[in-house]
Amino acid sequence: MSLSNSSDALLDTFFLVGIPGLEAVHIWISIPFCFMYFAALLGDSTLIAIIIIEHSLHKPMYIFLSVLSATDLALSSTTVPKMLQILWFGDGSISFGGCLTQMFFIHTVFALESFILLAMAFDRYMAICHPLRYASVLMPQAIGKTGIMDIIRSVAIVSPLIFLLKCLPYCGHRLIPHTYCEHMGIARLACSDITVNIVYGLTVVLLAMGLDAVLISVSYVQILCTVFRLPSHEARRKALNTCGSHLCVILIFYIPAFFSFLTHRFGHHIPHHVHIFLANLYVLVPPMLNPIVYGVNTKEIRKQVLKIFLLKRGEF
DSSP states (O other): OHHHHHHHHHHTEEEEOOSTTOGGGHHHHHHHHHHHHHHHHHHHHHHHHHHHHOGGGOSHHHHHHHHHHHHHHHHHHHHHHHHHHHHHHOOOEEEHHHHHHHHHHHHHHHHHHHHHHHHHHHHHHHHHHOHHHHHHHSOHHHHHHHHHHHHHHHHHHHHHHHHHHHTSOOOSOOEESSSSOOHHHHHTTOSSOOHHHHHHHHHHIIIIIHHHHHHHHHHHHHHHHHHTTOSOHHHHHHHHHHHHHHHHHHHHHHHHHHHHHHHHHHOTTSOHHHHHHHHHHTTTHHHHHHHHHHHHHOHHHHHHHHHHHHHHHHHO
16 A cells, blocks of 8 residues: 555656756855845845835835835745755655646746736836826725736636646656746646647737736836936936836846746757756846845935944944
8 A cells, every 4th residue: 555655656746857967066056046045035025124114115116116025035935945955955856736836836926026017117107107196096905906906817827727737648757857847847748739838828928928028118118208308307317217227127037037938938959958047047036136226226225224234233
């Protein structure tokens, strides 16, 4: 009986390989990855705490920023602990259910973050292009409804992936050449046609996140047109400074993410270890850099951070 149970467990187990071709340097790769993860934990947690504690930051722009930091923490914490376990100990075993759960959270959080960036772009659009209507449009109730709609949308578009993967037969090897479970990495292990998975995955990326990116671009075209029509040089500088930090965050998020998604499907000429390495960076770099970008470029946040450090110095 116990032999049968262990056999069933083995059949239900998948193995994450890590970064194929770079196994000899997994330990060395883990050092910057570990540093980036702890930097992300510290930076995003600090940003969330500052926004919650400081009442002057209880504004739509900063509320969206705190939610962005929370999704960054969720994205990195869903992937990095297992990633480090693979790089440090070579332990890549994960159950099929665990793999699907990790995949669901990764793709759901990615969709959440994409929509949050769109909401932040709309916030800047209203603040700069329609300042008189800003307070009446971006009310707390509207922000709450936006958050609920974001969660419903993300869960709705990612949930079918679980159904599609559960319907596939897995009769070959169970080795996933990656450090975490994602949709196409699991689907390619199936011994049947995965056209539906490919088509649905591309549709989600292009129509959901792709549409978000297009709407963000349209918002910023409108914002920049309005900014350059401002009569005051100081007003233009302040608006560009605020928008500049947001644009940096958008580029940091979308460029590696779309590169990872598209090369998984079309970039067969790109070395596999390059693709996997960059896919790891897209769950590490945005969570690490977002607090730094906003901390450096946003005067209100920078002031609160300095206040905390000065108080701590005063205690000593």
